[in-house]
Amino acid sequence: MEIVVEPNIVHHTNLSTTPLATIRKDFANAILSEEPPGNGEMKKRMREFDWSQTVLGPMHNWSICLLSTISMMLSSDFPFLMYWGPHNTAFYNDAYIPILGEKHPHALGLPAEQLWGEVWHLVKPYADNCYNTGGAIYFEDALFFLRRYGYTEEAYFTYSFGPYSMRH
Numbered sequence: 001m002e003i004v005v006e007p008n009i010v011h012h013t014n015l016s017t018t019p020l021a022t023i024r025k026d027f028a029n030a031i032l033s034e035e036p037p038g039n040g041e042m043k044k045r046m047r048e049f050d051w052s053q054t055v056l057g058p059m060h061n062w063s064i065c066l067l068s069t070i071s072m073m074l075s076s077d078f079p080f081l082m083y084w085g086p087h088n089t090a091f092y093n094d095a096y097i098p099i100l101g102e103k104h105p106h107a108l109g110l111p112a113e114q115l116w117g118e119v120w121h122l123v124k125p126y127a128d129n130c131y132n133t134g135g136a137i138y139f140e141d142a143l144f145f146l147r148r149y150g151y152t153e154e155a156y157f158t159y160s161f162g163p164y165s166m167r168h
Contacts, residue, residue: 025060040094043074045108054109055087069164084164088112088127099157101148118152119144130161137161 052058059067066084070091073080079096083089090110097104103115112127113120122144126137138160146155 040074041097042092042094042108045105046070046074046091049108051109054089056085056089056109065164082164083112083127086131088131090115099148101146102150103148116146118147126161130163134163136163 056062056066069082069084073082073091073093076093077095079099080093081096081099082091084091088111090107090112092100092107100107107115113124116123129135130137140158141156142159144155144157145152147153148155
């Protein structure tokens with residue numbers, strides 16, 4: 001027996017009789033529900049985005065791990081960009097919006113290569129290594145030349161790549 005907690009509601013779910021697709025759909029709905037109110041722009045954008053037009057497909061088919069990670073990311077006040085899967089599909093939270101500049105709101109759901117094309121050749125080997133080996137890596141004050149506001153600018157970032165499990 002598993003206890004699934006939603007805002008102000010506790011459900012007891014018998015996993016042996018509940019189809020996994022139903023659990024995923026319920027979980028996706030709970031994470032991106034409009035309750036509690038005021039949970040940010042990106043939560044709303046993710047809820048309204050047509051994911052069926054991406055390689056990930058409809059949200060109700062996503063893994064519990066992906067949905068849990070999105071929930072954690074959306075609740076963070078720290079800028080958070082997440083790439084998911086072999087196509088490095090981009091997800092980000094409200095705190096990351098200023099880092100994107102004019103790339104927002106079109107960045108959501110883009111492959112990383114499209115989103116950060118001007119620096120992807122520098123970052124891709126680290127993302128690939130993380131994806132392929134499960135190893136994490138961390139950088140402090142890394143210099144990038146980004147095009148976020150209609151011109152190329154120097155920007156320094158402290159960032160890391162860390163693996164996420166893609167099972168279930």
